[in-house]
Amino acid sequence: MKFLLLSLITYTDRSKSQTRRLREVVENAVLGEELGFDAYGVGERHERPFLSSSPPVVLSHIAARTSRIELWTGVTTLSLLDPVRAFEDYSTLDNLSGGRLQLIIGKGNGAAQAQLFHVTVDDQWDRLRESYDLFRRLWREDEVTWQGRFRPSLTGAETWPRPLQQPITVWHGSATSRASVDLAASYGDPLFSANVTNPIEPYAELIDYYRERWAFHGHDPAAIRIGAGTAGFYAARTTQEAVSVYKPIYERRLQAFRAVGVQPVFPTLEDAIERSSILVGSPQQIIDKVHRYHERFGHAVMHLSADTEGLTDEQHRASLELFAGEIAPVLRPLKGR
Secondary structure, three states: EEEEEEEEEEEOOOOHHHHHHHHHHHHHHHHHHHHHHOEEEEEEOOOOOEEEOHHHHHHHHHHHHHOOOOOOOOEEEEOOOHHHHHHHHHHHHHHHHHOOEEEEEEEEOOOOOHHOOOOOOHHHHHHHHHHHHHHHHHOOOOOEEOOOOOOEEEEEEEEOEEEEOOOOEEEEEEEEOOOHHHHHHHOOEEEEEOOHHHHHHHHHHHHHHHHHHHHOOOOHHHOOOEOOOOOOEEOOOOHHHHHHHEEEHHHHHHHHHHHHOOOOOOOOOOHHHOOOOEEEHHHHHHHHHHHHHHHHHHHOEEEEEEOOOOEEEEEEEHHHHHEEEEEEEEOOOOHHH
16 A cells, blocks of 8 residues: 655744745745655645645645655546646656656536636536546647637647656546446546545445446556555554543544534544544554455555644654654555456
8 A cells, every 4th residue: 555645735823924834835845855755645625625726836845855765646626627728737746756656537626716716616626527528638648629618719729848657547536426437437547536525335335336337448457557545644552542642632623613504423532533544543544444444445556634723833743753664564464356
């Protein structure tokens, strides 16, 4: 199993400047490489309280500060973006990073995107499908002739620079809808389950559906690749210590949900530890939970939250060191299936 640190670059601690928060993300990626994590990912959001509106810029800075760690997106919101411009940004990054880029695409979330990009609930999936059709071809073809509904057509169009990887790996982010699962399976692309909001079963059902659609399209079952997210992370020597540190962070999250009229699925941290994918506890407790999810998902990549808000620098580093030193070595032998 591979381990991906992922940040949506939340910005809720206003005692910090936005500049400092962005630099924290870069420093966390450097730390991730130092500790032996496989990858560092940056999400894409276009509203408060996130500073992740420009992942290729952030990842390019991380690329300049690191040499080995893979650079992921999570997710690249192709329903909002011009696929030609997105290709140019990420192909440039692929070259500058020495071929360390992997993409997770998706339609994106948040009401602000409708206002900023004029993408609606009614057309977001059509936009995603169309954008990905063109985006995928741009990685593979030196000249593209294409026509669609949502952007001007192309005739013998060239895009530069050409990518270093031939082709790049594109994962499809899946939250609760079968649409992204269908899209991934139809192209024979890997699937990354969000796995953050609900208990295990809805996500397991979508992964089962992905396997069915994969077979329907005639792809090799041995070639399936699945990733899965987690709803939060903090490791400590004992469960009691982990819960004590993380409970105020979780309770602030609940307050933020309720402030915008969203009732949390897991009303207490203890309930979340019992029934959700959150990884808060001792090393053995976290190992046991990951094994349980792996038995149901068969995933080969797992993401952990790299956001530090609510933790001191010392707590954040100690938690990552504990994962890298005592948890990851036990879980690495787990294979995708």
